[in-house]
Amino acid sequence: MAPSAAPGPRDCARALWLLGLTAPVTREEVTAAWRARVSRTHPDLHASSAAKSDAAAVLTRALNDARATLNRWIEDRRDWPDVRPRATTVRFDEADPEPWPERAPSAEPAVVDRRTGLRAGDRVRLWPYDGDVEQVQGTELDGPEGPTWVLFADRAAVRSERVRLAAYSCPVCGVCAGPAVDDPAVRPCPDCLVDLRRLDDRPAEAPRIRRAIEARAEAGVSIARELDDGRLIDRATERRRWARRLRDAGPEDLHAALLAAFGRAWERWGAPVG
Ligand SMILES: [Zn+2]
Structure with a gap:
């Protein structure tokens, strides 16, 4: 701003x-x-x-x-x-909490659960992942070793392993999930969230992260084709091209390009809705 x-x-x-x-x-x-x-x-x-x-x-x-x-x-x-401690829900692992803050505002954009990459408002499907799309209300960590429960407005909490993001497309890697809807969420996928943290802590992992992004883009292209959604296909194809272009980048170029891509994704996702 x-x-x-x-x-x-x-x-x-x-x-x-x-x-x-x-x-x-x-x-x-x-x-x-x-x-x-x-x-x-x-x-x-x-x-x-x-x-x-x-x-x-x-x-x-x-x-x-x-x-x-x-x-x-x-x-x-x-x-x-208004900032409330949400340590029980945002902790990913105790050993190295940075660079993500231990506290985050309850106002939108909602806190991201570091274990699941979910936040309130996300659309998800529940195991076996072929039913209706439901909206996440929040997450709760049950003790230091988990499990993480995903909370919903009108049903009992569900363990996070049985919850999968739905109707979205990742602006970093292009991976996506159905069902095809009018307004798929554009948000970093859980794997990209983890990769962003690792990249910040360990720049040497950039080549591995690039390969992972390319693999996710590949998967994204086939999922998008299955869903027959042109926008998702375009994004996944573009991200795959981008990841491939970076194959020969030097370590610093690669690191900077990945950071910038993650940064833009965050900027967009964190922006006020509408
Ligand atoms: Zn991603």
């Missing part, structure tokens, strides 16, 4: 999320978090390649906006958005 427009609570929550911060925060904390994240992706580090530099610039811009939003929030002495 433009720093000149007054940010809303959702912008503030998103900025906190992007910088891995939990409100309340000070200007110094914002600067420190921003610096730590930008130092990994700053376009100046990638001046040797235009494509790489562009990719890094996308992320840097998002981080700069987040910093501007939070500084303005602090300057205006506004109340921080």
